[in-house]
Amino acid sequence: MTDFTATRALFDLPEGLVYLDGNSLGPLPRATADRVARTVTEEWGQMLIGGWNKAGWMAQPAALGDRIGRLIGAPAGHVVVGDTLSIKVFQALAAALQMRPDRKVVLSDSGNFPSDLYMAEGLLGALGPDYELRVVAPEDVAAHITDEIAVLMLTEVDYRTGRMHDMAALTAQAHTVGALTVWDLAHSAGAVPVDLIGAHADFAVGCTYKYLNAGPGAPAFIYVAPQHAEMARPILSGWLGHAAPFAFEQAYRAGEGIARMRCGTPPVIQLSALGAALDIWDTVDMSALRAASIDLSEAFIAGVEAACPDLTLASPRDPAQRGSQVSFRFDEGYAAMQALIARGVVGDFRAPDIMRFGFTPLYIGMEDVTRAVEIIADVMQNRLWDRPEYKARAAVT
Amino acid sequence: MTDFTATRALFDLPEGLVYLDGNSLGPLPRATADRVARTVTEEWGQMLIGGWNKAGWMAQPAALGDRIGRLIGAPAGHVVVGDTLSIKVFQALAAALQMRPDRKVVLSDSGNFPSDLYMAEGLLGALGPDYELRVVAPEDVAAHITDEIAVLMLTEVDYRTGRMHDMAALTAQAHTVGALTVWDLAHSAGAVPVDLIGAHADFAVGCTYKYLNAGPGAPAFIYVAPQHAEMARPILSGWLGHAAPFAFEQAYRAGEGIARMRCGTPPVIQLSALGAALDIWDTVDMSALRAASIDLSEAFIAGVEAACPDLTLASPRDPAQRGSQVSFRFDEGYAAMQALIARGVVGDFRAPDIMRFGFTPLYIGMEDVTRAVEIIADVMQNRLWDRPEYKARAAVT
Incomplete structure (x- = not known):
């Protein structure tokens, strides 16, 4: 079975970043x-x-x-x-x-x-x-x-x-x-x-x-x-x-x-x-990976729902019916995602109102989930997304 | 106008190789x-x-x-x-x-x-x-x-x-x-x-x-x-x-x-x-490149034809009707090309009997043509291609 605390060291992730966008572009393996x-x-x-x-x-x-x-x-x-x-x-x-x-x-x-x-x-x-x-x-x-x-x-x-x-x-x-x-x-x-x-x-x-x-x-x-x-x-x-x-x-x-x-x-x-x-x-057991992914996404959903009533779960609640990402709907999802990225929590936005977060046990652990939930809570509870710099849309999102 | 003696230094070519196969795969630019x-x-x-x-x-x-x-x-x-x-x-x-x-x-x-x-x-x-x-x-x-x-x-x-x-x-x-x-x-x-x-x-x-x-x-x-x-x-x-x-x-x-x-x-x-x-x-004048390419290929044809009567020109003789490569027909062209490659002159072979040589003035000069002609003459005049190791075909040629 794969030791997912060890696989993280195989990736070159920028210090301090919680990268929940491996479902869009995976990070650089060190090798x-x-x-x-x-x-x-x-x-x-x-x-x-x-x-x-x-x-x-x-x-x-x-x-x-x-x-x-x-x-x-x-x-x-x-x-x-x-x-x-x-x-x-x-x-x-x-x-x-x-x-x-x-x-x-x-x-x-x-x-x-x-x-x-x-x-x-x-x-x-x-x-x-x-x-x-x-x-x-x-x-x-x-x-x-x-x-x-x-x-x-x-x-x-x-x-x-x-x-x-x-x-x-x-x-x-x-x-x-x-x-x-x-x-x-x-x-x-x-x-x-x-x-x-x-x-x-x-x-x-x-x-x-x-x-x-x-x-x-x-x-x-x-x-x-x-x-x-x-x-x-x-x-x-x-x-x-x-x-x-x-x-x-x-x-x-x-x-x-x-x-x-x-x-x-x-x-x-x-x-x-x-x-x-x-x-x-080549070394990964997919069943073990799946179990780890579900642990992460369940903790994430529980944390976000407890702290952010404005975010509505867009993903199936039953983990058996979900892939390895969790999405929330929010009308100002684009701006909220920009505010999160500015604070080192990288997910992405999909029109019209979806905030996506990918859970990738190879390099994301429970401490990342905890940190992401804290930052999302801060952005939502303090309406940090409500700033013009977060609302300006880039060409590629 | 491009100085084609200077552009050669921009490429990372193995020492001693005459690479006349840039029409198949160009070499590595240093940058x-x-x-x-x-x-x-x-x-x-x-x-x-x-x-x-x-x-x-x-x-x-x-x-x-x-x-x-x-x-x-x-x-x-x-x-x-x-x-x-x-x-x-x-x-x-x-x-x-x-x-x-x-x-x-x-x-x-x-x-x-x-x-x-x-x-x-x-x-x-x-x-x-x-x-x-x-x-x-x-x-x-x-x-x-x-x-x-x-x-x-x-x-x-x-x-x-x-x-x-x-x-x-x-x-x-x-x-x-x-x-x-x-x-x-x-x-x-x-x-x-x-x-x-x-x-x-x-x-x-x-x-x-x-x-x-x-x-x-x-x-x-x-x-x-x-x-x-x-x-x-x-x-x-x-x-x-x-x-x-x-x-x-x-x-x-x-x-x-x-x-x-x-x-x-x-x-x-x-x-x-x-x-x-x-x-x-971005720095190359295509007319100058064309003139240099014709100089190289004309010298190559003259040299090969003078030394190797067994090789028949497959390319148009008029350079205006030719691209930047020269091909010769030879029944044992595959083996002959392997013999050339073994001696550091890299062209390639195309079925059924074509030996191809590409002329690329960015990194091939007249001294390469001279050297290539000498080696081709040696291979042909001394039937160096007539060895079992040159006749065994690789998967990709």
């Missing part, structure tokens, strides 16, 4: 700077083009995919890393749709991350006017799973509220009517135990810059269930997903299994940072 | 390691999520795009960086096709990089059975530009032979019949002067890890001509191409102009390396 420097100086600098073989760059997307696979219940050889999450959503959804050519409806919910819905919109618009993206409220998803549905495309953990779907139940229901599933694990991988095989998920995608701590703009990953791996047709049929990329054939032949979900040249420097981040994850 | 380290340690490490604003990460794709734009004749505000070249090809081709909804044929040539053809295949396969990818020989392209053609999609400089298309003439011909053009500048950007505005190109894409020296897996770029910028519909409609990404609206609204060609979260660490690489390019 990453050296690892990246070696990739740049010793590998790229010294091996040049030879790095693709000698430093194993070309093998990284699959090797790193396997390491992520362990965290999400995927068998080795069924996850590959690359591109961005939006691209991977597009790729998974297109492959799923091609496996259900007689159906035209993609079902999603309004709690999905907007980019997933946008990518679906772009894809369906290109496929033709008979395709439809049907977006319902999260609580209405089950009622809308009918035999019209080609693909059920959901983000497991809601990016605003932390509300978690029941992946196994919804997937089973989708399969009953002959639909396939695409699960976005952006707020699940490294946050909660995921069992893709156990849940019979068909496709899954996720990112590595949040809970996995691989750095800003770190690449995404994609999973295709073993039974679909040789059937899924890649719409983004790039050369590195070809059966023989370096034969430079004129026509596309899909590579074996998950390899076909590779597309262009992998981002070697970002992959190096991902490798360093996964060194920590 | 890059520190730049990347600062992005990792001071920006990500200290600013955490705040880096998106404070370190200007979010603005980098457009800012770096403008700097690339200067090298390819694009006005400011019309180039953006992100994803991989394969993804950008897909994006440009899809946008061009949507602007010619009554036509179904994409014309390309067998000199195009295979991934461009593969991506077109994936896209057209999804759009429907009435779409056709028509691939002809490079010399036959002009004769096939008819009013059936929706989009002419070409790589300006052939990755194997270095043969260069006449972008302005082919674009003009395409426009005469109402077709649009997508130009891949993978072997043009930083290799030869490119004038996208002067050539009236409609769309262009390219990569930054070859001549631009941004590192393994560095991101790609895309250009949309000003007159199309507000009309082009992004099929890869990701959140960062949305008009208001942080409003988290449920439906997609395309951002202004080139901004809509952004998709997912940008690879911040790779962008940092690209920034360091472009610091060098």
Whole structure:
């Protein structure tokens, strides 16, 4: 079992900061700077083009995919890393749709991350006017799973509220009517135990810059269930997903299994940072992490609710229905979050009124929760958010 | 004018190596390691999520795009960086096709990089059975530009032979019949002067890890001509191409102009390396670079042809029809290239029989050409390639 008081020392966090935003961008692991420097100086600098073989760059997307696979219940050889999450959503959804050519409806919910819905919109618009993206409220998803549905495309953990779907139940229901599933694990991988095989998920995608701590703009990953791996047709049929990329054939032949979900040249420097981040994850027991995360978030909710009647819990109260974040609603949430950040408690704000706080046991302990609650109480009880400097909006929030 | 004897000192090349493979992966600029380290340690490490604003990460794709734009004749505000070249090809081709909804044929040539053809295949396969990818020989392209053609999609400089298309003439011909053009500048950007505005190109894409020296897996770029910028519909409609990404609206609204060609979260660490690489390019006069490149490649051809009758020039003899690489055909080209690499002359091999050598005046001078010719002559005249260790093929070549 992981000792979560020891893992904190593996991260380079600024002194005095309570960083509750690892659900948006994970902090820098201490080993990453050296690892990246070696990739740049010793590998790229010294091996040049030879790095693709000698430093194993070309093998990284699959090797790193396997390491992520362990965290999400995927068998080795069924996850590959690359591109961005939006691209991977597009790729998974297109492959799923091609496996259900007689159906035209993609079902999603309004709690999905907007980019997933946008990518679906772009894809369906290109496929033709008979395709439809049907977006319902999260609580209405089950009622809308009918035999019209080609693909059920959901983000497991809601990016605003932390509300978690029941992946196994919804997937089973989708399969009953002959639909396939695409699960976005952006707020699940490294946050909660995921069992893709156990849940019979068909496709899954996720990112590595949040809970996995691989750095800003770190690449995404994609999973295709073993039974679909040789059937899924890649719409983004790039050369590195070809059966023989370096034969430079004129026509596309899909590579074996998950390899076909590779597309262009992998981002070697970002992959190096991902490798360093996964060194920590390789040691983590996800059940222990989940237990620690629930302890932290339960204490946080109790503390905030006791001290701040103006904040309304936006997350499910039952921890079993929550990911690893806690959100509160407050009309002046943007300003309140700025006031908190100015006092060293970093969460973030999501329109229109959500204050988000991520709980990441690898580097957040109970003393951080205590301190965060004290500062939130001070900001709320003394209306410290009610200052013009906190109300001016930055470009990126 | 750039002093190309001085620019060499800006690169960190292994002692004694003649690196003629900058057309595949550019070498490490000396300033890059520190730049990347600062992005990792001071920006990500200290600013955490705040880096998106404070370190200007979010603005980098457009800012770096403008700097690339200067090298390819694009006005400011019309180039953006992100994803991989394969993804950008897909994006440009899809946008061009949507602007010619009554036509179904994409014309390309067998000199195009295979991934461009593969991506077109994936896209057209999804759009429907009435779409056709028509691939002809490079010399036959002009004769096939008819009013059936929706989009002419070409790589300006052939990755194997270095043969260069006449972008302005082919674009003009395409426009005469109402077709649009997508130009891949993978072997043009930083290799030869490119004038996208002067050539009236409609769309262009390219990569930054070859001549631009941004590192393994560095991101790609895309250009949309000003007159199309507000009309082009992004099929890869990701959140960062949305008009208001942080409003988290449920439906997609395309951002202004080139901004809509952004998709997912940008690879911040790779962008940092690209920034360091472009610091060098910001000072380069492309006409002077072109003149220097021709001097080098002419001397190389003369030297090799005089000493190695077994090597047949695969590149156009007229330097005006050549990019910044020279290729020779040789049946045992793979083994010969391994023998050269073992002796410190690094070019590369492209199936079935092409030995490629890139000429990059930023860090390659006439003394490198002389030395390369001597070593090639030794390998060829003494049949040094005829050894088992040079014939065993590596996974990536």
